[in-house]
């Protein structure tokens with residue numbers, strides 16, 4: 001089967017039961033996508049499939065055939081880290097960083113839908129577990145990006 | 153230009169946020185096998201037979217291991233080695249490893265695992281520490297006390313305790329019950345082990361204690377220490393949960409030896425819950441005696457803690473449940489009885505604010521009750537009783553810097569306490585609590601051979617980059633950043649010149665690891681000394697170049713110059729090159745040893761620390777009296793960590809601690825039915841969601857500590873304990889009900905509210921000044 005990951009086309013032959021998270025981590029060596037559980041409860045494996053957030057631990061690899069997948073490795077560009085990534089760094093929006101890949105993509109997906117309120121940002125990350133930060137600095141960082149992009 | 157004291161982002165954040173930081177589970181080695189552990193479905197049973205014949209013939213299986221191969225017991229404390237890498241002859245908790253398999257893929261290992269046959273003979277199961285404390289028919293471990301299943305018993309008494317309680321004008325008694333909670337770091341434990349053809353073993357592991365793991369690998373596997381190498385990659389959170397050497401780490405190494413191939417083991421989330429080593433389920437009784445003026449006269453603490461099936465840090469936990477109650481108040485008489493019982497549950501161990509959370513809860517709720525009996529404001533009662541700075545507690549803790557009174561003042565002012573206490577409408581309330589915590593344990597766990605608690609090495613070569621070798625484990629809290637800040641600050645160079653090498657026991661000097669909030673204080677002091685020794689070499693070079701006295705040079709902004717004659721200056725890189733002309737790369741070393749503190753009695757060292765953090769929190773809540781839901785709206789967290797090296801990171805520690813503390817208070821629970829863990833998943837283990845987090849205002853109040861690096865003290869654990877009782881006291885202010893049985897789930901709160909309504913009504917408690925009317 002073929003799929004696009006971070007803009008590049010891949011041809012892969014996963015066994016039918018292979019999960020997207022394992023396809024990415026083990027077969028494509030894209031280890032930025034993390035695994036914190038195996039039941040959709042932590043969001044560490046969040047990737048975008050056609051710009052929509054998905055749990056790669058609950059998605060079978062063959063379900064993304066022909067689709068466009070964005071992982072954390074695709075969140076930054078040749079211009080460097082995205083404004084959200086920079087805001088997270090500067091605001092202390094990550095500590096151990098294990099949630100960061102999923103968090104970045106969950107918030108990016110939210111920003112793709114238009115200007116969010118603080119509440120909507122919190123909702124967007126409600127499925128992304130973080131044990132370190134207490135979430136406030138993550139939401140602050142996202143809000144900073146919202147202000148930069150849409151004004152106060 | 154100084155880096156210390158500024159809000160410097162984590163030096164490794166750009167990698168983490170881009171998904172390129174390497175965690176243990178991301179490591180792949182050529183020829184690597186996948187390891188899988190077959191775990192016991194029984195809580196307490198003799199192993200009659202293990203049949204791996206069918207499993208071994210599965211395609212792809214390279215090695216199978218059972219407990220009798222490496223039966224050497226280990227444990228983080230040298231005095232209580234009672235864990236083995238796989239069960240030997242009997243299993244002691246559900247989830248204990250029995251057989252380990254290495255195969256060419258994880259699927260193959262799992263297929264083989266399903267074919268392992270183990271025959272068990274059930275033994276009596278112990279789920280209640282009260283029962284374990286009495287005579288038992290089956291000892292869980294031979295080393296348990298007498299004919300009981302007690303692991304440890306501590307009795308201490310200081311000062312005239314009986315007189316204090318006999319003569320007291322007021323005595324309050326609090327009986328607290330606390331469910332066990334667990335660290336639930338997002339990264340599941342992962343390890344890669346490679347026993348290579350040169351006879352050297354390398355282990356990459358998500359660990360907080362590379363040095364202890366190093367020792368355990370050598371002891372259990374019988375490989376000399378110098379042929380064992382432990383590397384700590386980026387770690388996805390620890391909180392104490394990666395603070396022991398663990399069975400799976402030893403198993404991966406043993407499988408690699410058997411298979412002569414690298415082996416990776418990544419635990420599933422359920423396995424992480426069974427590994428546990430989290431906060432002990434606890435029952436405590438705290439009695440506080442006070443005179444008519446509200447001066448504390450005595451404190452009597454009794455704690456029975458459920459250790460699960462292994463010792464882990466438990467001996468320390470048993471002490472900490474008592475000794476960490478001698479502050480932040482002046483206690484003239486103190487008695488403690490602590491007992492830790494083995495049960496057939498996953499082991500308990502050290503978790504953030506180790507051993508101090510549950511006793512602190514009962515004390516701070518007790519202080520609230522005492523204030524009410526005395527008809528005084530609870531902040532006022534606390535102010536009357538605080539320890540001063542520069543004092544010694546009755547059990548020999550040396551208190552140096554202490555700004556707890558200023559913390560309380562700040563939290564009170566920012567929260568507008570006086571206008572809110574007992575004055576908010578029914579269902580809304582405000583509460584206060586205080587606390588203190590050690591900045592590292594004064595006595596290291598391992599004392600032979602003798603070595604400093606922390607050592608830091610620096611190296612500068614022609615490129616001018618400063619390489620820092622340290623064994624201190626950054627587990628997300630930011631210790632690498634603190635290291636880089638300190639070194640850059642002393643050398644007067646930009647922080648990007650400093651590169652902190654990953655912890656590698658081959659190259660890093662021994663450091664005891666990340667626990668007991670020791671790192672900033674101890675590693676920080678070592679780093680400062682190492683950097684000063686390096687600076688001396690650069691100053692000498694500057695002196696040689698300019699002919700000016702070396703000690704006059706100050707380092708800042710990539711140069712060394714004379715403050716009075718800024719035109720006399722040597723660029724940093726020129727000084728480096730001059731200094732290394734005849735020696736090659738520059739090196740320096742710095743270390744930290746804590747002063748000797750504490751009395752001569754048994755257990756005197758427990759809780760002694762070169763310095764203590766202090767805290768005073770105010771919390772405001774709203775209780776939904778129809779649904780029993782407690783909504784924490786605000787926390788004003790005033791914290792004395794001395795002079796913060798990095799306020800951004802300190803705030804992160806406070807906010808994360810509040811998340812974890814509120815979780816324990818409001819919903820987190822290792823929920824057992826008998827010995828059976830009912831909720832081993834993140835879906836069912838209820839942490840606080842982003843929507844339920846309160847607004848947190850961090851107030852960093854504190855004077856520079858005389859011995860801390862640049863005046864800093866710990867900030868990783870002390871921020872946790874006060875939030876639980878502050879909220880509980882706020883709930884009392886809101887609805888007049890005391891909750892002493894954690895967690896305060898909505899059903900429990902709702903039942904208490906209903907009962908109170910039937911008894912005659914839900915009302916706010918009276919104000920102190922209304923009592924006399």
Ligand code: FES
Pocket residue numbers: 034035036037038039040041042043044045046055056057058
């Ligand atoms: S790993 Fe997919 S949600 Fe946790």
Ligand code: FES
Pocket residue numbers: 093094095096097098099100129130131132133338388389628
């Ligand atoms: S930063 Fe550690 S889990 Fe979010």
